[in-house]
Amino acid sequence: MRKSYKFRLYPTKEQGIILTKTLDVCRYIYNEFLADRRNAYDRCNRGLNILDQINQVKYLEFNIPVQSQVKQDVIRRLGKSFDAFFRRCKSGEIPGYPRFKSKGRYNSFTYPQSGFLIEGTKLKLSKIGTIKLKQHRGIEGKIKTCTIKRELDQWYAVFSADLGKCPIKVEPITSIGIDVGLNSCVTLSNGEQFDSPEFYRKSEKSLTVQQKRLSRKKKGSENRNRQKSKVVKVHRKIRNQRLDFNHKLSRILVDRFDRIVFEDLNINNMVKNHHLAKSISDVAWGQLIQMTKYKAEETGKFVELVNPYNTSQMCSGCGTLVKKSLAVRTHKCPECGLELDRDHNAAINILNLCTVGTTGRACGVMDNSSGNEAGST
Ligand SMILES: [Zn+2]
Known part of the structure; x- marks a missing residue:
């Protein structure tokens, strides 16, 4: 490895x-x-x-x-x-x-x-x-x-x-689903949320400002070049902050859970990718997934990717599709009465997509005695 x-x-x-x-x-x-x-x-x-x-x-x-x-x-x-x-x-x-x-x-x-x-x-x-x-x-x-x-x-x-041979795979006991949001926020299927730090969002704002300034500068001018390198520097700062955040979060996830389930961002992208903010956040979350993968591999744990189709609309309690726009932050199911934070509901669905079928239920203890096969995709 x-x-x-x-x-x-x-x-x-x-x-x-x-x-x-x-x-x-x-x-x-x-x-x-x-x-x-x-x-x-x-x-x-x-x-x-x-x-x-x-x-x-x-x-x-x-x-x-x-x-x-x-x-x-x-x-x-x-x-x-x-x-x-x-x-x-x-x-x-x-x-x-x-x-x-x-x-x-x-x-x-x-x-x-x-x-x-x-x-x-x-x-x-x-x-x-x-x-x-x-x-x-x-x-x-x-x-x-x-x-x-x-x-x-x-x-x-x-x-x-x-590093030599790969570590022996652990038998996954604890599984967790992760929903990654547009607003730099990560929600776990157990309801926990990780918000990206304040300074990170500040840098993102500053990037918008600097970029706007850049667009006003005359092409080919010395001023424009100077402004360009400012933009590039803010980019680098954001990149470093993101790296730091993702390093820490992936460490927490791998330390606490044996099997970590994300949505497969590539599948989503193939369907449609005209939402700029979404594609930018996908890059950031792609990094989190990569880092979690590496860290999981080192310790013999698992990272799984599932098709995110309908994960935000479906009710994690009964499976009914409850249509809602991005602005609606709470999932309310008219069928079973489940009321949950929108992202929390999505995270449970993401987990279910992976665990239902192998164990029969979400968050469950694995009853499969050969853990080696359980995580392979
Ligand atoms: Zn329901």
Whole structure:
């Protein structure tokens, strides 16, 4: 099982220049070999062999030295985006051809095996130098890869470590359904609610203000550029706050419950996605689900995704559909008389979708003796 660790890097000015140049080289390779693949595909309707391309890139020289494996990794990345492209073609989705990367759109490179070493508070990188590293936590397992990442004016090192065998799956005793709302609020099927912190919502408001200001600035002006970087900075702040919130919440969930059921946001998106606020919040909640998954995997617990269709309208007591608009915050069932917070009702439905059928009832104790199968999807 893999786990990744992200640490901030503090390159000197000169090192920053070398890192940027390395990114430029990688981007150049990506675009060049993408062009080759495009040609091959357009002319002969076929893909190019990844090994051939890797052999070619080995012998390419640039104005700054770049470790050979780093160059080869670019080809592998390109290969992956083509694999995904062909997969989408096959499954009949709108394929979206792999695109050329512009300057701001290529922000990381990877040492896939070697060429990097942590030495105390420094990270030694082949062909680049020894860069100051803030390692705020220890790394478990064996480090496999090191990715250097640029996020605006900051640099990070992301290590992927192999933790060895997967932990033995626990037998799920406690299950919980989670409803994620538009208003940055999470409701559990036991009625508990987790509200995102005040400062997070403040940043979101500030983003709206800054974006409005940006839209008023003249295109191409110095003022606009300055405003643009302000917007980007607020974005980063929100991203970090969200990361922090989701880290903490996912930890709480995994510590307390064996099986955690979310709505499958992808299913929802396929049906309709013209609600902007919804798609933004989906990104945030997608992260919460991912983090919960990782943490659950580490401890042998389960995360399940269910189709959210009708979960907000259906009565969790008797199954009757009770139509209500987004503004109606309370679920009132005319059939069985159940009266419940709207999100709480949805969370119970989400849980039921997963547990009914395996155990016969929601929130129930598993009577299944082989817990290993219970959680597999
Ligand atoms: Zn009812």
